[in-house]
Every structure is written in C-alpha cells, then in structure tokens.
Amino acid sequence: MSTSKQQPKYNTREEVDFVIIGSGAAGGVLAKELSTNGFSVVVLEQGQYRTAANFKHDELDVMFKNELLNHPGWNDPQTFRRFETETAVQTPDAPPPAFYARGVGGSSVHFTANYWRFHQSDFMERSLLGPMEGTGFADWPIRYEELEPYYAKVEWECGVSGQPGPFEAPRSRPYPVPPLPVKSSGVLFEKGARAMGLHPQPAPMAILSKPHNGRPACVHCGFCMGFGCEVNAKSSTLAAMIPLAEATGRCEIRPLSTVFRIETNDAGRVTEVVYLDSEGREQAQRAKAVVLSANGAETPRLLFLSESNRSPNGLANSSGIVGKYLMGNGHSVTQAAFEHPLNEFKSVQVTRIVHDFYENDPARGFYGGGGMDARPFLDSTPIMHAMTGLPPGKPRWGLEFKQMLRHYFTHKMSVLGSTTSVPLARNNITLDPNMKDDKGRAAIRMTYMDHADDLAMATFLQDRAVEILGAAGAKEVWRDPVEGGSIQAHLLGTCRMGNDPATSVVDKYHRAHDVPNLFICDGSSFVSSGRGQPTMTIQALAFRAAEHISRFAKNGEI
C-alpha cells in the first residue's frame, strides 16, 4: 500500500548483489544491513506493504479473519498431523499450523515482542548435559560470546525496553530504554513469585518505553499481541529496519511477490529467484547471491520446491535434514481471577517474567528449562475473552454466562510458561503430497508432537504458576490442559546450522553447505529452541550473518 520514493527499480534481468526472500524479523535486518553496507538489494515479500496507518483495533479482522496471516492473492492451505504414520489434514478457516504473518515486516509486525537473550547454556547444552538418544540434541557451532555484540545491536538498533535480570549472561551495553510501566498482572506475579522465594524481573520487550531512534513510545492501547502497532512503538522490522533500508536508495522492496523457485546452474550456483508478482505474472530476478529468510516453514518448503536433477531431494539438502528438527516451544497457560480490577486490556502483554527455572535441573527428572510471564493473554480483547477466558465447567450461554463476562473480563490474568523443545527428526516440515495452493505449489505439511520432556516441563511450570498465583492472593486459579501443540508460531530448527555438512544445512555463517551463494538465516537456523522467546536470537543471528556475508562479498568470496 506504500512504497517509498527513495526505492530504486532494479531490472529483473540484471544481477543485483542480493535477493532477500522474506522481510520479517531476519530478512528486515539483513535488508537494512546489506543495503547500508553498499550492496544492491531486492526484497521479495509475499504479503502486502502495510504501514502503521493500515493497522486497526479490529479484533474480528485480526484474531478471527486472520487478516495479517492470509495470503493476499490466493488460498494457500497447510496440513497437519501429529505423527508421520498419520495422514495430514487441512482444517479450513482455522488458524494455520505454521502460524506467521504475511506482509512487510513479517511476524515481527504481529508478535508479542518478548525479547529474551539466550543464556550461555542454550548454545552448548549437548556438551553440558551429554547426549539424548534418538534426538537431534546438539551444540550450536557458535557460542553466546560470539553473538553477544549482535544482541546489543538488536537492543539498540531495533529498540528493546528492559533492565538486566539476575540470571542473564554478561552484556556489553545496558538496555537503551527502561522497562515499560508495570501492569497489575506484573505486580501480582511479582508479589506471588517473591513469596515463593523466586526472582521476578521486568520483562525485556521490543516495544519502546521512551522515544528512541526517532520512533515514539508505546501509548498502551492494548491492541498488541497479534496486532500491528498503530504508532510504530513496537519494534517490528517494518518500523525499525525497513525505513533505514529504503533510505539507502539501494534497497527495493517488492511486496505481493511470492517466490516459488530458486534457480541454480550446472555449477550448482544460484542464478535467479522465480516469483509471482502482484498481478500473478511470473518474474525472475537475477542475483549474485540469495538470502533466504522466509521463516522456519516457508524456507524448507521453498528449498523442496527448488529441487533439480542436481538436488533431487531439494536445494541445499544433500544432508537430507532440510525440514527436520522442527521446534515450536512448549507452553502452559494458567488463568486466575482476583478481587479487584486488573484491566489487563490496557498496554502491552507482559511486564514481569521469572527465569528461576530457565536452566536444566536433573532433580526434575526430565530434560528442559523454561521461562514464565504474567499477561492478559487471550483476555486482552473481548471476543477472545468470551470464547476462552471463563473458568471450566461453567455455562457458556445464558444469564449466568453474561454475568460472568461482566465480572471476569476486567478481573483476570494468566501466567504463561514457555519451554524448551527437544529437536526430533519426526517433527518436521515437508511438502504435502496431495494438497496444493491455488497456483499449484505443494502445500506446507507440518508433522509435530512435543517430546514428553517438553510437556513435563510445561506442566512443571504450570505447577509453579498455580503456587505463585495462590501466593499473590488469587480468588480462583484454573489450568488450561497441557497438550501437544498443533499450531506453531515459533518455527525453529528446520535448516539447522553446524560445522558438519552431513548433519546440518548451513555453516556457522549461514552459508548453505551445498550452495556457495545461498545464505539461509531465520528461525530455521536454530540448533536448540531456547526457552520460548526466539525472535531476539533470530535478529542477533541476522545482524551477525549480515556482517559476515558483507565481508565475503567484499572479498570476492561468494
């Protein structure tokens, strides 16, 4: 809907330095960094180019009609199954299994914006804890210390509000802006957690508490999780990165451009990216190198769609592990009602977190770790509250139902537990053999069932949540069932990085082992899942990748 006058118009038949596929959390950072470093860049984004002015406080549109999720041009279905022995099926009109936003800025537009750095242990748990039979449990090829400067870059360049917590790894810079003002859920969570001897802390959030980098502070409107920010206070790449990429005059953003194939030549090098433009016409943009940042579901899908005689199992897939080791982060939700109004429909979702259970603890009897936060969750908007926010076993209609809505909407909060996901080959993204989209592209097929340890960790956090909410003085506490997730917003691990081409898809600089001028950087690069808030690490990886890719390009090493 908006294009900048500053954007160049590159000829598709002339090689640009880079085509970036996807403009989300990673692609937006790479677009800004590579264009700032002097390279010509074309960004292909399948969604629309919305701006803050296009976002609305329209719950029906966003939460029920999937306005930010749907493909803008045609029906693009997905299928889901728990195990590979089952036949995957599509659920029409329900939220899709691979849950991501389409549009310039990608899912950073609609995310909740929890921005936890990984801990040192996240990168080396295989070394610390030993092997896990039958899993893909492995160390990363990089360590926290190598990523730390880029975490600081994310905090300062994208804009993260927070203050250092008691459990976090060493940092080189303070947060650029202080934490957001605490909500009633945060006050209660902090009170209950302290009573339990825990160490609650302000939540690091990619939402500005003060003006920063020419962007305004949050106005606490409350339409945050799932919504686009109307004032550009949420630090999406749409708000924080894309304008800087455009200002270089070297970056062309092409919205409504859906890639369906990456072409390679006989030498095994990428030559051009084939896509359908906003008119549905086939186009092909030539490039010296391609950066694939389409997310942990679309990235493996596109590699599979780019199969050739040279790569019959999909581009960059000589290892056979493209699409495997999908990790989504386990969750548990615990709801509570209090005597007085919390009014959680105001402001951001999360203002306080607990990281006391972040690290693995053998005494628990299972692998894993997690974080907890206090938030309205689905009670932040009225329709979702009415559908999901009342205690179990109560009437869903009639006078008593009406009276409950009147009481609970303002008097509730939830505690969300987020956990590790064990990487498993049986959890994966593949092409559905039967389902295609309206343009004939094979649909995304997700196969996913959480590991028993992930569910045990989620239950452990729910047990702690019940204790904390009780200690905070809740009048009622109830548990949502802990069960395997069939919708994943955290799409991680499907093109994992590593030093060994036999067991990984990209190297430590995000270069595909098989294809010298193809770089893959998004959630698919993850080797382990972290503890439930991956976007901060996706962006730190993107800043780091951009630096190395720029170096390779300048040295003629691509």
Next chain:
Amino acid sequence: MTIPEKSRRSFLKSGGTVFGASWLAINMPLILSASQAAEENQQAGAAYENLSAEEAVELGAWVNQIIPADDTPGATEIGVVYFIDAALGGFMASAAPVLRQGLDEFQQKTQSSYPQFNRFSELSFEQQTEMIKSVEDTPLFEMLHLMTLCGMFCLPSYGGNRENAGWNLIGFDHRHAWQPPFGYYDAAVHGEASVGGDEHEHV
C-alpha cells in the same frame, strides 16, 4: 505470539464454515462497504439486507438466549442480528447455507416438541432455553454462539455492539491511548489513586 488452541477447537466445533478466509481476502473492499451499510441500518432501525423478517425474529430469539436481557440489554438489543445480517452478506457468506439448513432442522425439532407453536420464537423464554439445551452439541449452536459473541464485541462498524453496548457491559473501554495506573493492583506502584472505583488496601 502464542496460539489460542482453545479458539482453534471452537472453530473446529463450528464446522469450520464460519469464516471463509480466501474468499475474505479477495472481497475485502466489498466487506468494508457492506459493514458500513450495516452500521447505518442498525442505527436507523432499517430493514435487513440478507435476512428475511421471519429469519431475523428467529435469530433474535436465539441470540437472546445466549446473551439474555436483564438490567442490561441482551444480544438482540445490542445489534447482534444486524451483525449476522451483514456478515451473511459478507465475510460469513459461505456459512449462510449451513446456518439456514441448521435453522430449518431446528424448526422441525421445535415443532415436534411443541406442536401447538409454529415457531421457536413463539415459545416462552424457558421453553426456548430447553430447546437450545437439546442442540448444545451441534454445529448450529457453535455457529450461533460464535456469531453472537462476535456481534456482541466487534467494532460497531460491523453492525453489532451498538453504541459500544457490548463493550460497556463487560467494562472494556476502547481508547487509543492509556496512561498508568492501568488497574487496581498497579495503582500503588505508580503512585496514583487506585483504579476501578475501589479505595481499599493496596497490594
């Protein structure tokens, strides 16, 4: 963001026919103009665009069972039938045949239970309640339940939530900006008077 598994189950229970996603994407301009018309109709008390007068009466009885009137308005008065009317001509068009078939079957069931009445809406409130209890596990109920909640709490431009009556009912105050304190329990932290009209102890 984390995904509402429960809302997904509700979609499944409603038969997955309420929201036609792809149709929606292509017809957005039409929907917007239809919903503006719905808001105008609702305010003027005008005729329905897609429902017959008879269907509107039956649906009015239905949605008033889900959110009845007491000392505050019920779903009908809040404009839910206008919302359904607009939605069936817009983003819920694909649900219209399923809804009409479900209502027909429900009507037959009603007549076999209460042969002395012609229509569900002619039953007493208590009799209506009993009838709806007998179909609580059907896609028809899930569809009308979801439509009622959407019509209660959507933006008024969709035809429901008349003059914010649905929001007012539950204490949702729609503003584009807020300042702390937000609720009772953070008022003390923010050094202000408590919120929510309650001046008792601070936490």
